[in-house]
Amino acid sequence: YLVDKGNHRHFMEKEIHEQPEVISHTLAHYLDFANGTARDLDLPFDFNAIDRLAISACGTAYLAGLVGKYWFERYARLPVDIDIASEFRYREMPLSARDAALFISQSGETADTLASLRYCRKAGMSIGAVVNVRESTIARESDVVLPTLAGPEIGVASTKAFTCQLSVLASLAVRAAADRGKVSAEEEKALVRALSETPRYTNQVLQKVEHQIEKLARELSHYKHVLYLGRDTNFPLAMEGALKLKEISYIHAEGYAAGELKHGPIALIDEKMPVVVIAPHDRIFEKTVSNMQEVAARGGRIILITDAKGAANATVETMETIVLPDVPEIISPIVYAVPIQLLAYYTAVFMGTDVDQPRNLAKSVTVE
Numbered sequence: 443y444l445v446d447k448g449n450h451r452h453f454m455e456k457e458i459h460e461q462p463e464v465i466s467h468t469l470a471h472y473l474d475f476a477n478g479t480a481r482d483l484d485l486p487f488d489f490n491a492i493d494r495l496a497i498s499a500c501g502t503a504y505l506a507g508l509v510g511k512y513w514f515e516r517y518a519r520l521p522v523d524i525d526i527a528s529e530f531r532y533r534e535m536p537l538s539a540r541d542a543a544l545f546i547s548q549s550g551e552t553a554d555t556l557a558s559l560r561y562c563r564k565a566g567m568s569i570g571a572v573v574n575v576r577e578s579t580i581a582r583e584s585d586v587v588l589p590t591l592a593g594p595e596i597g598v599a600s601t602k603a604f605t606c607q608l609s610v611l612a613s614l615a616v617r618a619a620a621d622r623g624k625v626s627a628e629e630e631k632a633l634v635r636a637l638s639e640t641p642r643y644t645n646q647v648l649q650k651v652e653h654q655i656e657k658l659a660r661e662l663s664h665y666k667h668v669l670y671l672g673r674d675t676n677f678p679l680a681m682e683g684a685l686k687l688k689e690i691s692y693i694h695a696e697g698y699a700a701g702e703l704k705h706g707p708i709a710l711i712d713e714k715m716p717v718v719v720i721a722p723h724d725r726i727f728e729k730t731v732s733n734m735q736e737v738a739a740r741g742g743r744i745i746l747i748t749d750a751k752g753a754a755n756a757t758v759e760t761m762e763t764i765v766l767p768d769v770p771e772i773i774s775p776i777v778y779a780v781p782i783q784l785l786a787y788y789t790a791v792f793m794g795t796d797v798d799q800p801r802n803l804a805k806s807v808t809v810e
């Protein structure tokens with residue numbers, strides 16, 4: 443497989459731009475757009491017969507799993523335990539052979555994730571793996587391989603693998619919802635239709651906000667600390683934004699649930715720490731507005747990533763407001779991943795770091 447950068451400066455830039463296409467391939471594998479249904483995947487377990495799903499993974503793949511938890515619980519009413527793989531094996535949680543375990547890994551070789559898989563195998567659980575590299579150890583050792591069709595990901599910072607993992611998890615959640623009788627045929631159709639629009643929206647975001655984010659990144663590269671806030675599925679995204687930024691720009695960043703702000707991190711707020719707020723105009727938007735007011739009152743500078751309605755209703759002054767299209771709830775985490783990737787990417791470019799191969803990091807961590 444010959445992989446080159448094409449017209450792009452870095453693999454990461456190329457991989458960010460490939461997302462509309464690879465998300466589209468991935469979704470088509472799991473969803474039947476013509477019938478408006480999630481495909482039957484021939485799983486080794488029945489979503490309707492299990493009491494819960496245990497997900498484990500590392501880094502960005504873990505954060506995809508965390509978004510997945512919100513989806514499985516919201517749409518399929520299926521309880522999900524989600525763990526960082528290196529913690530999973532040691533916390534001595536009770537496991538049941540009647541339940542299923544899901545492992546998420548781009549490389550399929552991450553040592554901690556693989557060790558967790560073997561641990562669940564010993565417990566007699568059914569095992570599914572969401573992997574990008576099909577010929578990997580994790581793929582080989584699982585009962586069912588749920589591929590992400592992202593193509594080779596070269597940049598150490600995961601981008602397209604993440605949004606493809608989200609695409610798989612959202613599709614699985616719809617399938618689980620149907621199997622468990624938690625959605626009507628009409629509702630399933632509406633969810634599948636919403637998901638089918640993801641490639642178009644991600645493309646629109648790339649067209650619309652890339653230049654604005656590049657300019658913003660120049661400014662962000664002068665700061666030493668950045669805080670990311672979000673609620674609901676934007677909480678994992680806040681952590682993903684912070685992870686991406688620290689990985690490639692070496693700027694210290696933290697991702698927090700917005701509601702946790704006043705339980706600690708608010709002590710850090712001043713004009714020297716910008717706060718990236720990921721907040722589409724959803725049912726908890728007003729709560730996030732209160733958090734932004736708390737930040738603004740302490741001289742904090744806000745970078746708001748929202749939609750038109752959110753921009754109109756955020757009653758605070760921002761350093762920058764990035765306005766994304768108004769998208770259906772289920773696809774929002776996939777679409778909102780794009781601006782946070784771009785922000786990290788361009789900030790790193792201005793910092794002059796080795797974007798594709800940041801210091802101290804390996805693409806695949808094969809030691810525990």
Ligand code: AGP
Pocket residue numbers: 500501502503546547548549550551552555598599600601686689804805806807
């Ligand atoms: C993501 O940007 C990181 N480089 C890292 O957190 C990565 O997601 C993690 O090491 C897991 O890798 P995997 O998906 O290959 O298992």
